[in-house]
Amino acid sequence: MASSSGWSRQFEELDLSDKSEYVTLPANEADHTTRASGFVSAVEKQIERSKAHWSTLADGSSGACTAEEDGEGDGKAEESNVHEFMQLQRHPTWGGFFRTFYGEDENPFDNGELVMGEKFAEGGQAELFHAKVTWRIPKDNDEDEYVVKVFKKGTFLRDLKSQLPHGFLQIHVEGMENYESPTPKVIPRYSCNVLRGILLKNGQFAFLMDKEDFDLRSLIERKMESRSDRDCGPFSKEDGELMMYDIALGVEWLHNRNIIHRDLKTSNVLVAEYQSGWPKWECFVADYECSIGIVGTGFFRAPEILQACKERMASQRPEVFSRAADVYAYGMTCYEVLTGKLPFGDHPLIDNKPLLTELVINQDLRPEIGEYVEGWARELLKWCWQCDPSARPTIGKILDLLLRNSVYVERQERSLKERYGDDYKYIPMSLYGNGS
Template sequence: MGNSCACMSQPGKASASTPSNTESTPNTIGECSNSMSVEEQIERSKVHWSTLADQSSISLGDEGKAEESNKQEFMELQRHPTWGGFFRTFNGEDENLYDNGELVVGEKFAEGGQAELFHAKVTWWNPKDNEMFERKGVEFVLKVFKKGTFLRSLKSQLPNGLLQFHVEDMEKVKSPTPKVTPRYFCHVHRGILLKNGQFAFLMEKEHFDLRSLIERNMGLRSDGDCGPFSKEDGEVMMYDIALGVEWLHNHDIIHRDLKASNVLVREFKSTWPKWICVVADYECSIGVVGTNFFRAPEILQACNDKMTNQRPEVFSRAADIYAYGMTCYEVLVGKLPFEDHPHHNKMSLLKDHVINHDLRPKIPEYVEVWARNLLNGCWQRDPRARPSIGEILDILSTNSASVRRREEFQKKKYGENFRFVSKHE
């Protein structure tokens, strides 16, 4: 999560955007992690937790006051004339709130600074919805904000693009000839209020997060002269993540915390591509200042100056591009930024060198020249010198036969206009 490392790190069935000619794989990463308790996995994940600009938004208040306040705030959100339909309850918990069906909250499997993740089973009141989700193999998780968290603080973190997309999605569903479109992002279905007054997002479950997959594959390497994936697989992952960023930017959403642990993965057997990546943890992006050295120099400087609230302009599409470069570094090399640097424990010194001396991670020689150039372009000190996400997609397509193959598949399945072409090019 933007504030809880691996958004959906436990395995599950493929989501609705999975190509129809694929099969879900056995729970490979889940089986590997079963030896650790949930508590141990959460403790291990803390290194990936992001930082908030305004820590008051996660401070926990009186639970009774929060419950009453959240109910009133939620009712107001439901009355919104445009996107009120995004906010729903389940289980007939309150006759004054609009209800979508029955919800059973399962076991907790992950946690972050703001929220906890639970498995969830949904029975929609509309039988057609149940048939559709069952046919597509969709399962759900709940991202539940911690007890005492006030919805009036959280709602300021919700990007309007998320709510506007829900409106567009509902209009498409109601259309007599709905257009099938691919998803390059985690689908957030609803914002809901639980009986105890906690706010939660109902989301589709994926197999695992990309950071977990990288760590698994790095553990299987026989030598140090390659990254966690084959050349072809890595390039397709970079492409899928770029498509997700393009969708966000086209919906006026700045992710602010892009990294491999905020990218979810569906894994398939006996089909190509083996993995499909979707960008996640954007649903509460406003107020997040990112994670360590995934942050662009201008954000690191604002953090040093304690001016993140006074300098919102540093949280830009160009800052997302910088983080995209770092995420691609994870994909190509398998390491976190500067994890093997001699001064990796001296955060202040490293920050100074990143901000003032253009220090960037060292890219191994086995990474192709065009890919090294792409990463270095994303890491330019001047945000205006970084490529746009559309330019990045063009670079990937020009240099990678695997990406061109992926593009052709998408065009055949979804049509020539399968991308969410950015209006900010």
């Protein structure tokens, strides 16, 4: 992972001189409440269930760093965020990513109008809301729905910007160059689209993202509940292998842009569901936009990361957050897809996490793989779970292995090549119209 020190210096050099406008939350949404009591109870139940696999932050906590925890009074984070956001808006290269949605034409940073909807999910750092956007440019308006990821009250934008991985904003630059090109390319997508960084009127920072149908963990739980035979995974052979392929493409897409995910798991994979056509589902890797502040989740983490966390040295050992660590987490994610289970979720020692962690680190303990999982897939998981990071496969080798062993993956690759060309896995800047 590249150092973020140079990145931070570029931010600090930005001008603080002008004021800007902010997104307005409807009055009954400003405190992140919802309207329908039945919906609230269902959401709260889902959130409570999801807490078991919330991400862990680099400081060892599971929640946002608040103004009080930072030693500052009420409102300090929100006041600070105003100045930080104005800096980001004026960056000469990626300032266009940080826009407002206040509906005032005289504001040069205003993209249109955003209306917040219901809260539907929550994580350790942020809450997720449905949203509708009316873009300033009429041709951009459609029936698409969006999601706003709002970082919890008291979160400092100055800390969040240091968590942006190298290459994250370059994705936005690539997309805008292609969009503005006289000959734009049809570009494959393997990750969640993070469209803008925005600031709410109350000073909270948020990301505006494309909406998908649900996350993969929710789909797995739904499928497992409907299974009469518990001695099998949640998906058919075809669907499971295609999901593994989609996720691998997403991880490779991030790695090609020097982004280490650091928290790969099915709850961080979004799913589009199709009523007709093939395949039935399409998966997109998500939640990579502030990855430097995350140290992963539970036993999705590679042994070297578990060791660093045990020693409380995770922030001092950035080298453990590597592509190889992502591959380990990819193996655990595929374990979810193939078995429906969380790593060690049914292990007898699951309530004794220190001992279980010791066994993972020092005794190469790994989740038990059901006999119903095909031999080649079992070997893939074991390869990803090697204790030595250098012994794990690259994502490229994983994609090759999937292609060799799955007729469904082979068919999907042919389809992608027909649509996007032989370079469907990674399109360099030279192929983006005026990006050459």
